[in-house]
Amino acid sequence: MKTKILLVDDHKILRDGIRSLVKGYDDIEVIGEAADGKTALQMVQELQPDLVVMDISMPDMNGIDATRKIRNKYPDIKVIALSMHHDKQFVSEIFRAGASGYLIKDSAFDELDHAIRVVMSGKTYINPQIASLVVESLVSQSSSTPPQSFALLTEREREVLQLISEGRSTKQIAFDLSVSSKTVESHRRQVMGKLNIRSVAELTKFAIREGLTSV
Structure with missing residues (x-):
């Protein structure tokens, strides 16, 4: 069976690029696109994708809140964040919201393909460039640390x-x-x-x- 993907990003050129590259794979299919988090929620309900590739910074509703709402209502739908942010705060927040993967936007498509397969197998994928940031964040967290x-x-x-x-x-x-x-x-x-x-x-x-x- 094909993995059905919803692309969510406010840059059409990025969505078009991913859609074009996905056409070369027999087991992955883009079934819809959205330019903001609010539209993404509507399309998730309508299309029931297996996976959402989600930008973080978008108009109307950001990707963190959209991911949280999707995962709360549809726990079987996976989310991979595709973001320009390297800051550990964004990584931590999107994973707390329920994402299963995090990639940087300048990643090669082969890495996105790999991340999709890892996440759909039930595991978590983190871009190697920022994995150390996540580890550092987890190690430094304590109950005495004041919230950001x-x-x-x-x-x-x-x-x-x-x-x-x-x-x-x-x-x-x-x-x-x-x-x-x-x-x-x-x-x-x-x-x-x-x-x-x-x-x-x-x-x-x-x-x-x-x-x-x-x-």
């Missing part, structure tokens, strides 16, 4: 932060998340308090630095 600012935010607070950083108004965010404007304002105050941030401009800088958005 990103980890202080709830999933809903990260969603609100991302949408604010993308220029959405309070009313637009309330509509997108199906909540009241007062609830959005409450989340915004909570985020700013937790991060010790006093302006929307600072919120946007934080969101970009943390990979919550690609703007």
